[in-house]
Amino acid sequence: MDELVEEFITETNEGLEELDLDLVKLEQDPNDKDLLGKIFRLIHTIKGTCGFLSLPRLEKVAHHGENVLGRFRDGDLAVTPEYVSLIFESLDRIKFIVGEIESTGSEPGGDDSELIAKLDAAFLSGTEEAPEEPPVEVVEEPVIEAIEEETEEGTIGMATEAELEAAFAAAEAKSPEELRAELDGKKGDAPAAQAAPAASSAPKPAESADMEDDAEEHSTQSQGKSVSDQTLRVSVDVLENLMTMVSELVLTRNQLLQILRTQTDSEFTTPLQRLNQIVSELQEGVMKTRMQPIGKAWAKLPRIIRDLSIELNKKIDLKMIGQDTELDRQVLELIKDPLTHMVRNSGDHGIEKPKDRVAVGKPETGTITLNAFHEGGHIIIRISDDGKGLSTEMIKKKAIENGLATAEELEEMPVPQIQQFIFKAGFSTAEKVTSVSGRGVGMDVVRTNIEKIGGSIDLTSVEGKGSAFTIKIPLTLAIVSALIVESVEERFAIPQLAVRELVMASEHGENKVEVINGAPVFRLRDKLLPLVPLGELLQLRKAETPKNISDIKAHIQEALAQQTTSADDAKATEDNGTDDLYKDNVVSLDTATAANENTYIVVTQVGNYEFGIIVDRVFDTEEIVVKPVSGILRNIDLFSGNTILGDGSVIMILDPNGIARQTGELEVADNLGAKEKETAEKDQRGEKISLLLFKTGDSTPKAVPLSLVARLENIKSTDIERSGGQMMVQYRDKLMPLVPFDQNIQMKEEGEMPVLVFADKDKSLGLIVGEIVDIMEEYIDVQLSGTQAGLMGSAIIDGKATDVVDVMHFLDGGNGSWFKDHGDEPFGEDIASADGKRRVLLVDDSPFFRNMLTPLLNIAGYEVTTMDNAQEALQMCEKGSHFDVIVSDIEMPDMDGFAFAEALRANPAWTDTPLVALSSHATPQDINRGLEVGFDKYVAKFDRDTLLNTLSQTLSKTKQGGE
């Protein structure tokens, strides 16, 4: 593509992009003169350049658009919403054509006559004289352009406007060449009187206005040009390259200086010192090319404040201090909008109306102060006002309205913490939405934008006195401070911004890494910090290594399969390769464990999620230049870039976000409540329950749900009596039958035997076991096996295979029907149905819980039917089975408890049957939801007593209700 066209497209796109931001504002305030002027200028430039580059289609659209915009700008045509759409349409068309030129190199074919007709209609509307204009303009155009040419060459700088007009008038009959000659000749001495009559006679008023516009346009342009003559558009690539070369030069210099230090009295000393100095200056200079004064981002602010004070009838003074403070161009672009927003906020919310100010004894004019300065590698920008400050009461009210906090919580909170609420989404304390602020795009967006570039924002505010916001941003995004760490002999950089602190953990000290089911954690003060071993995460050692090897082997197998010739040879050599590789890995594994004595934990924070990265060594922090990683490595999201260290070696930069994502915290957001976390955890691991672990004769530990066990007793062997082959013991003034767990239990002649007591009301049964080991709260996954009577199956508990006991077997099978026959109905006659038993339907997907609850309910005198999924339970209910009460789990696959309840309640036959929800986490939200869908009661899964009480109460209630 032609270089000129390319430049034109770049410029036009820049202009259009800028407009994009403002166009929304146009919709809100269609008569925004500033903006209309901006659009006009852009389109004017496009038109002018198009003629030069011969892009007729674009030129035509731009020309007709400009005509209309000119009238809007001059205010002789009011901008209605229709016209706004028309402007949008024209800009879209221009964008489209420019886009096509960019991609194809030439204008696309197509017809704009419809749009042009609309533009012309707009242009002609409203005034009678208007139709006269176009033809006249067409005649004049070449002449005007001739003058424009002159203008650009700068000669007009000497001529007055009158002369220009005179020249214009005279030019009607002259060629541009003659005109130029005349203009050159005139330079100041042309009698104004001579020109004046000509000027007044020739151009019509409309034209002269048009003409002046153009002259104005061009004089500003030529002014702009003289400034831009001193600056140069350089592509960032060139600068980057330059910076790279300078960095390399610095490294080379350092090497030279190193050599010099070993040699005394070298003749190189003096020149090298000079070189040293020059290189330093060069480095500084190159860095400077990226820097721009912050004043550039502030340029728009005075105007905004002026408009604001007019609009809101306030007197506001804007003070700007430290405009020359320089920062990286990239950062500058990113803070522009947040800054503008905050200054607007200060003007709109902060500064009071003049009479309010006077009333509280402040000067009429409010002051907003912008102050920028450097502080330790950061730029600090402070925006302060002497307005009314943040109203704590208002924020409190709003916080309660938005459900961010309760009144009680707010009562406890210190004022600064309450003030922080203004950074929450959707928080605007403006009482009404003005055109200025209060549209819900507020401080939360500001904070997000600032944090995005690694900055922070803080605020102090005293009610009645004013507010001050302090923004702290890094000087540049390209250079960051990073902590250099080592893991398995590889060095990595961690951006310092994410690092909270460093902790050293030793194997034998107080600070040691503990392990929960293979997951390392660390007690950091009063918190448990999840740890991520870097070596394993990056597959540099341990667990992941074998997988890696097998991957490689698979890869080789694949390659072998493809080979058609000399497969055997290749295989032999390939296998050697693999073995060697494996050996390498083993070695590194050994050295790693040896170095493991002392490990370092880099406490890292991503959002609100804090975790520790385990590394082998920590070096110091270094300022590094972040460079993007090569395209073929971009799929690894644990790295945010790479860089070259001072010693010339390449090092990968770790991305804390990526690590957080990969190590479990899927969504790092501060609204991730404890509940969701718990659910997520539960989904992965199953239910967490308390288990009593005990041993019998053999080595396998046994477990029984603690909720089923009433008491643990030690009973003296001598107290055991026998009656009819049944062991009994006098226990709390009653006889309690005793059952040995199995034959392996050696009945001791003397001493005590541990007994698990299962009780119901005043009846009990004792289970004699070998030894009680522990009580554990564990996630268990019972693998059922029906091989042995009395065992439900086995599960891995505390790392050991453990038999889970089927209590049912002992309660009704093992000991005849002792419990069943106990005669007195536990919850009174009134709940007994015709056959003396209440029918309970138990729906739970977990066989473990079905098996656990069934004996419980049986003991309590219910007849239990179990179903393992909600669909089948529903079918059963619909087929007409009768149940007095239904107990259902909430968390079930396919159809959960809520859906089940809803479906069940939809059936008229089941609208009155008591429905009890059973869940392992009963949060208020869950309970509410449960009640909404039709559950009568909500019971926590392991709360045995509550479940039984609830059942009896629910049943007696419905009975009474029914009678």
Added chain:
Amino acid sequence: MVADKTLTTGTSNKSKSERELLTIFIGGQQFGVPILQVQDVLGEQTVTRVPLAQAEVAGTLNLRGRIVTAINVRKCLGMPEITDKTVKQMSVVVEHNKELFSLIIDKVGDVLNPQEDKFDHNIATLDPLWREVSLGVYRLEGSLLVVLDVPKLLDMINTQ
């Protein structure tokens, strides 16, 4: 890539330099890389490993302030690794998609300007992997020279 193809298969109206090949050796086999693609030839370099990267990526290295991705060409070609740590390897630096890559090879030979009539297109029985990444074979006196299609080789790693 299209240009590269014509470069070796092509017509006689090419300049001398366009036909010149830098010969490199990997595991006893002679390869050729079009000299115009070669930016640099390096001796043994310190390479920083990149964890989790494709097996073909040996790591990254610093070439005068630019970060260059080192490619293990032996792995790309399904050839065995050199296990003897004392053997010094060399690298040929090429540019592809505006990024620099350092191809780790055994050693570099002469720059050749083989005659067009000594050129053969790919041999059908060649390993499919090799056929993918070679542009053809030159029959040199006493040896055969496989012309490497470097962009193809690098693209293959990328698409894996």
